[in-house]
Amino acid sequence: MSEPTGAARRRGPFKVGDQVQLTDPKGRHYTFTLEEGKSFHTHKGAFPHDELIGAPEGSVVRTTGNVAYLALRPLLPDYVLSMPRGAAVVYPKDAGQILAMADIFPGARVVEAGVGSGSLSSFLLRAIGDDGMLHSYERRADFAEIATQNVERYFGGPHPAWTLTVGDLQDNLSDADVDRVILDMLAPWECLEAVSKALVPGGILCAYVATTTQMARTVEAIREHGTFNEPSAWETMVRTWHVEGLAVRPDHRMIGHTGFLLTARRLADGVEPPLRRRRPAKGAYGEDYTGPGKDQAAASGGSSAERG
Template sequence: MSEPTGAARRRGPFKVGDQVQLTDPKGRHYTFTLEAGKSFHTHKGAFPHDELIGAPEGTVVRTTGNVDYLALRPLLPDYVLSMPRGAAVVYPKDAGQILAMADIFPGARVVEAGVGSGSLSTFLLRAIGDQGMLHSYERREDFARIAQENVTRYFGGPHPAWRVTVGDLQDHLSDTEVDRVILDMLAPWECLDPVAKALVPGGILCAYVATTTQLARTVETIREHGAFNEPTAWETMVRTWHVEGLAVRPDHRMIGHTGFLLTARRLADGVVPPRRRRRPAPGAYGTDYTGPGAQSGGEGAEQG
């Protein structure tokens, strides 16, 4: 049985063409691609690539300036944060939440809108494997090209489960029997009709948006649409800790807000979603509310 795409690049001794991440004594990272006969140069000296070719991961190399560097293959989170960018990347903390909360499984059939620089696409392809399907839609051809280059570089060649379409999801989505849809775009609420047609009953819609106004508009439009259950919305923040003997404290910097995530599940055709019993906060649908349902007073007015 052949290895899954990209697996051979994740184990074994270093080979020509592998990416290497060096860590210096201060914890700074340097990433490069191994080439026979080449040398890696820093302001602290140099060393030949040949010194690493055939060596195991976790090797320490010493430069001509007598500085030691730890050599490892970059992890996927390291790779996506350092790869060339067209659009902003989906941070690893959010990609991990999408994989978990959208329940991305091996063999899943996934549609992605907004490929950006290929960060989330790479995470999704690793999760669904060669037997899955990822169809990514991107409006901008230059972003699609950068994403394809980044994904191909990571896997060492084209991934058999990936297809990219340049164009709007609303205009080009023809996939059916889709398990998951991931929307990373400015106005995900505009895509609900084609997304609902593509998703299987029980399938998951996951949207990634940057602002509270986008979040509110998306959630309220999903509620009004009628093909999905009650959406769940959240954000994640990551804070590292300093651990040195008895000095254990949170670091001064953290990865705070990058975006909001929300998920909703596709109902069976003809099913009416259960009515929400939780009453909205006073004023949630007041005179300033301009979202979906404003003409009729909104759900809050109906329940009040």
């Protein structure tokens, strides 16, 4: 049985063509590709690539300036943060939430819209494996080209489970019996009809949006569409800690807001979603609100204006 795509690049001694991440004494990272006869240069001196070729991962090399660097293969979270970018990348904290909360499993059939720089595509491909299917859609050809280069650089070549189409998802989606759909785009509500037709009953729609207005409109549109259960929405924030002796405190900098995530599950055909029984917050559907969801709110308890 052959190894999964990219597995050979993740273990064993360093080889020509491997990505190497150096960490200097101050914790700064430098990433490069091993080539025979080449040298890595810093303002603290240089060392030959040949010194690492054949060496075990976790080796320490010293430059001509006698500065020690720890050599490891970059983890996927490290790789996506340092990859060349066309569009902004999906941060590892959000990619991890998508993999967990959208329940991405080996062999899953996944559709992704908005490939960006290939960050989320790489996480999805590693989760579904060679026997899964990831069909990514990207409107911009230049972003698609950058994403292709980034994904193939990480896996060592084309991934057998990946197809990339340049164009709008709602105009080009032809996949059926899809397990998961991930939307990283400006207006995910425009794709709900196409997504609903493609998803299997019980399948998951996951949307990643940047602003509260996008989140609100997407949630209300999902409710209005009538083929999904009640959506869930959230965000994640990551704060690292400084730990040194008795000096234990949160770091001054943290990865705060990057985007909002929301998920909803496809209902069986012909099933109407149960009405929400909780009362909307006061003012949520007042006189000034013109978006979707007002009728359902009224049916489940009336608008705040009606309740006085």
